[in-house]
Amino acid sequence: MTERERPRRGGADTLSGRVELRIPNRPEWVAVARLTIAAIANRLPFSVEDIEDLKLAIAEACTTVIQSGEGEGTIDIACETEPGELRIHVRDTRPNRADVFAERSEASGTEGLGVFLIQALMDEVRHTVDSETGTELVMIKRVGA
Amino acid sequence: MDIKVNVRESNDDAYVVELGGEIDVYTSPKVKDAITELIDQGHYNLVINLEKVRYIDSTGLGVLIGGLKRVREHGGSVNLVCTNPQIKKIFDITGLVKIFGIFDDEVGAQKALA
Numbered sequence: 001m002t003e004r005e006r007p008r009r010g011g012a013d014t015l016s017g018r019v020e021l022r023i024p025n026r027p028e029w030v031a032v033a034r035l036t037i038a039a040i041a042n043r044l045p046f047s048v049e050d051i052e053d054l055k056l057a058i059a060e061a062c063t064t065v066i067q068s069g070e071g072e073g074t075i076d077i078a079c080e081t082e083p084g085e086l087r088i089h090v091r092d093t094r095p096n097r098a099d100v101f102a103e104r105s106e107a108s109g110t111e112g113l114g115v116f117l118i119q120a121l122m123d124e125v126r127h128t129v130d131s132e133t134g135t136e137l138v139m140i141k142r143v144g145a
Numbered sequence: 146m147d148i149k150v151n152v153r154e155s156n157d158d159a160y161v162v163e164l165g166g167e168i169d170v171y172t173s174p175k176v177k178d179a180i181t182e183l184i185d186q187g188h189y190n191l192v193i194n195l196e197k198v199r200y201i202d203s204t205g206l207g208v209l210i211g212g213l214k215r216v217r218e219h220g221g222s223v224n225l226v227c228t229n230p231q232i233k234k235i236f237d238i239t240g241l242v243k244i245f246g247i248f249d250d251e252v253g254a255q256k257a258l259a
Contacts, residue, residue, distance in 0.1 A: 055200070
């Protein structure tokens with residue numbers, strides 16, 4: 001995990017930064033992602049409830065990737081903090097794969113629950129597919145939203 | 146990360162599955178195994194106590210839904226015990242409050258099975 005703080009322009013910018021985490025695409029590593037997000041979110045004035053929402057959202061994102069092909073590639077997570085928001089990028093690094101987030105959002109029954117929860121708990125969600133770098137999900141949570 | 150599963154008989158026709166810890170993609174198979182074993186043994190009225198659960202995600206919800214579907218095929222039911230606001234919120238968002246009986250304590254959950 002690395003952290004590169006952006007240039008500080010004043011007190012509020014001490015809350016700005018980027019943290020990157022790469023975990024194996026396996027179930028036992030999801031808790032590490034969850035705890036890391038909680039620690040990062042704690043740096044911002046999120047409520048306890050918001051932090052629980054963020055923990056669930058990151059876990060659901062990782063789980064979505066894992067359930068589409070456990071053990072292949074890695075899950076790359078990048079968190080960008082600003083004084084008023086946290087942006088979480090979750091990348092399924094396997095190339096030439098379908099957009100697992102889109103597939104799950106269209107799934108019926110329990111298969112679609114994870115992506116549904118992400119959409120319900122985050123303020124903004126989008127996903128993109130690149131044939132070389134994989135599928136990326138971006139989740140944004142704003143303080144007080 | 147931990148999950149604790151404790152199964153006990155509560156009365157003539159109901160079993161309590163008491164869960165503790167975190168239920169996610171890694172730990173939910175253990176919960177599924179416990180519920181499946183009970184159903185395979187012919188126990189179709191279950192109380193699942195989530196009071197000591199700190200966290201549950203969609204894989205945990207999927208296990209509970211799967212259990213409910215199976216016991217309903219045999220005329221049984223699953224009632225939950227849950228007072229944690231964050232976990233209740235997840236049941237609320239997903240609409241699962243409409244398919245599970247959710248109670249504040251085991252006594253209420255067991256009575257509703259009868």
